[in-house]
Amino acid sequence: xxxxxxxxxxxxxxxxxxxxxxxxxxxxxxxxxxxxxxxxxxxxxxxxxxxxxxxxxxxxxxxxxxxxxxxxxxxxxxxxxxxxxxxxxxxxxxxxxxxxxxxxxxxxxxx
Amino acid sequence: xxxxxxxxxxxxxxxxxxxxxxxxxxxxxxxxxxxxxxxxxxxxxxxxxxxxxxxxxxxxxxxxxxxxxxxxxxxxxxxxxxxxxxxxxxxxxxxxxxxxxxxxxxxxxxxxxx
Numbered sequence: 001x002x003x004x005x006x007x008x009x010x011x012x013x014x015x016x017x018x019x020x021x022x023x024x025x026x027x028x029x030x031x032x033x034x035x036x037x038x039x040x041x042x043x044x045x046x047x048x049x050x051x052x053x054x055x056x057x058x059x060x061x062x063x064x065x066x067x068x069x070x071x072x073x074x075x076x077x078x079x080x081x082x083x084x085x086x087x088x089x090x091x092x093x094x095x096x097x098x099x100x101x102x103x104x105x106x107x108x109x110x111x
Numbered sequence: 112x113x114x115x116x117x118x119x120x121x122x123x124x125x126x127x128x129x130x131x132x133x134x135x136x137x138x139x140x141x142x143x144x145x146x147x148x149x150x151x152x153x154x155x156x157x158x159x160x161x162x163x164x165x166x167x168x169x170x171x172x173x174x175x176x177x178x179x180x181x182x183x184x185x186x187x188x189x190x191x192x193x194x195x196x197x198x199x200x201x202x203x204x205x206x207x208x209x210x211x212x213x214x215x216x217x218x219x220x221x222x223x224x225x
Contacts, residue, residue, distance in 0.1 A: 043216030096209030
């Protein structure tokens with residue numbers, strides 16, 4: 001079993017749709033959770049950061065963590081073509097060298 | 112442009128060539144990382160440097176040789192690579208080693224081995 005599982009997609013939605021991106025994980029020690037956005041021909045950029053369980057909202061983006069289910073989500077409301085990118089989840093237990101990444105989900109938002 | 116700059120952006124090399132990838136960060140961070148990104152695979156950590164000292168080498172083949180002359184610069188020297196080494200090589204930095212607030216990545220070097 002992989003430590004972090006993420007559906008690679010691709011996922012295609014119409015503009016204005018609500019997008020749900022998800023990751024599951026197996027290591028119950030993970031407590032820091034991140035979402036990165038990676039545009040084509042660019043490196044990943046940190047989009048959202050969450051500690052432990054709960055929700056965090058930033059504009060159109062909401063990150064949700066359910067530690068009991070070992071499941072994290074990123075919701076994008078009113079999706080825009082500019083949201084088209086690959087989204088990577090990442091997580092850490094807070095120890096050195098334990099950052100783990102998902103494989104990324106490729107999202108396309110069509111006008 | 113982010114605070115982490117990587118050159119070159121693209122590199123095509125033969126299996127017998129020697130080349131180097133360069134990374135420079137302007138953020139005052141103490142830790143720098145090399146990652147390999149292959150299609151539909153999670154980022155693979157290759158090397159970690161903290162205050163110029165190598166702290167991690169994740170069983171990377173010796174044909175990859177890192178160098179960190181100071182906290183702002185990181186190199187990855189390549190020699191006798193294999194076609195399966197073709198990938199996007201990402202450099203990242205963080206304030207401290209194992210920083211759990213996330214890393215700052217460069218745009219990567221797209222490497223093709225022919």
